[in-house]
Amino acid sequence: MATDHPIRVEQSRRDVLKFAGVSFAAAAAVGGVGGVGGVSGVRGASAAIALPRRAGQPTTAPQPATQGAGFYELTLGDARVSVVSDGWFSFNPPHPTLAANATKEQVEGALKDAFVDPADVRVQVNCLLIRTPRDTVLIDTGTGGAFGATNGTLLKNLSNMGVKPADVTAVIITHLHGDHMLGVLNAEGKPTFANAEHLVHKDEHDFWAAETHDFSQSKLPKDMLPGFIAGAKKVIAGAKFTLVDGEKEVRPGITVVPSAGHTAGHIAIQVDGGGGAKNVLLYMSDTVHHPAIQFPHPDWAVMFDANPDLAVASRRRLFDRAAADRVRLSGAHIPFPSVGHIRKQAASVGKGYDWVPAMWEW
Numbered sequence: 204m205a206t207d208h209p210i211r212v213e214q215s216r217r218d219v220l221k222f223a224g225v226s227f228a229a230a231a232a233v234g235g236v237g238g239v240g241g242v243s244g245v246r247g248a249s250a251a252i253a254l255p256r257r258a259g260q261p262t263t264a265p266q267p268a269t270q271g272a273g274f275y276e277l278t279l280g281d282a283r284v285s286v287v288s289d290g291w292f293s294f295n296p297p298h299p300t301l302a303a304n305a306t307k308e309q310v311e312g313a314l315k316d317a318f319v320d321p322a323d324v325r326v327q328v329n330c331l332l333i334r335t336p337r338d339t340v341l342i343d344t345g346t347g348g349a350f351g352a353t354n355g356t357l358l359k360n361l362s363n364m365g366v367k368p369a370d371v372t373a374v375i376i377t378h379l380h381g382d383h384m385l386g387v388l389n390a391e392g393k394p395t396f397a398n399a400e401h402l403v404h405k406d407e408h409d410f411w412a413a414e415t416h417d418f419s420q421s422k423l424p425k426d427m428l429p430g431f432i433a434g435a436k437k438v439i440a441g442a443k444f445t446l447v448d449g450e451k452e453v454r455p456g457i458t459v460v461p462s463a464g465h466t467a468g469h470i471a472i473q474v475d476g477g478g479g480a481k482n483v484l485l486y487m488s489d490t491v492h493h494p495a496i497q498f499p500h501p502d503w504a505v506m507f508d509a510n511p512d513l514a515v516a517s518r519r520r521l522f523d524r525a526a527a528d529r530v531r532l533s534g535a536h537i538p539f540p541s542v543g544h545i546r547k548q549a550a551s552v553g554k555g556y557d558w559v560p561a562m563w564e565w
C-alpha cells in the first residue's frame with residue numbers, strides 16, 4: 204500500500220497531524236514525527252479523468268483554486284451574522300477519524316449514502332462574525348494557515364467584507380483545537396485581533412493549562428497528544444483570555460452555551476438578534492464534523508472527542524433544542540454556507556436527524 208500510493212499515505216499522516224494544533228515542522232519537534240517537515244496542497248493526488256482530450260492537454264481536470272464566495276451574511280433582527288470560510292482540509296482516511304465507535308463499513312456506507320467519496324473526504328472550516336450596534340464579535344479564528352494551502356483564508360475573506368482585524372472587539376474561542384484557535388496569534392506570536400477581548404470557557408482553559416491532561420476516555424492516538432497540548436498552551440500563553448463559566452450572555456444577544464465532551468470546555472454560541480426564533484442562530488462549532496455522519500448518526504463519536512459519551516449527549520441536547528425551537532443552525536464543519544435547520548428523522552427512517560439547508564438569501 205505504501206509503495207503503491209506514497210502520496211496518499213503521506214497525506215493521510217498529514218491529515219491526522221493537522222489537528223495537533225501545530226505546524227508539521229513543530230509537530231516533528233514535539234511529537235517525534237520524523238521526515239515530515241513541509242506542507243503542500245492535496246490536488247496533486249487527483250485521479251486522471253476519462254474524457255477525451257487533445258494532444259498536449261493536461262491529463263487531469265483543472266480544479267478551481269478558489270470559489271467566488273468566502274462569506275455569507277444574514278440579518279437576524281439587530282444583528283448582522285456572517286459565516287466566514289477559513290477553507291478546508293482533507294480528512295482521510297475517514298475511519299476511525301469520523302466515527303471511532305462505528306465500523307469502517309458503516310462510516311463508508313454513510314458517506315456513500317450522502318454521495319461523498321470515502322477516498323476523498325474533505326472537512327470545511329467556518330468561523331462566524333457577529334456585528335451588532337455595539338460589538339464586532341468573531342467566533343473562532345480558523346487554522347491561521349497552519350494546515351496547508353487550502354485553508355487560512357479567514358483574514359482574506361474578512362478583508363473582502365471590509366472588516367479589518369482591528370475592528371474586532373471580541374474573539375470567542377469555542378475550544379482550543381488548532382483549526383479553531385491557531386488564528387488567534389499572528390506569525391510574530393502576537394494577537395491577530397489586537398483590540399479584542401478574548402474569551403474561552405473556564406473548563407477549556409484549565410484543561411489545557413494544567414500540567415497533566417486526562418485523555419483516558421479519548422480514542423486519539425497517543426503520539427498526537429503532545430501536538431494538541433503544545434498548540435493550546437501556545438495560544439493560552441500568547442493571548443490574555445477572559446474565562447466564561449456556565450450558560451452566559453457575554454455580549455447583548457450573544458450567549459455561550461456549554462456543550463462539553465468534544466473537549467472539556469467546548470461551547471456553542473447562540474445569537475439572538477431579537478424578534479423571535481426567526482432571528483436566532485445556534486452555532487454548534489464541533490458538534491458536527493461531517494453532515495453525512497453525525498446528523499443521521501448522532502451517537503457516532505469522532506476520534507478527537509476527549510469524552511465521547513459526553514460529546515454524544517451534548518450533541519443530542521443541542522440537536523433537540525434547535526429542532527424544538529426551530530432556530531437556524533451553523534457549525535464549524537458543516538459545508539459552506541453552513542446555515543440550515545434540523546429535524547428528527549421519521550421513525551420509519553431512523554433515529555437520527557435530517558439537516559435541511561436554508562435557502563440562500565441574496
Ligand SMILES: [Zn+2]
Nearest residue numbers: 380382489535
Ligand atoms: Zn474542528
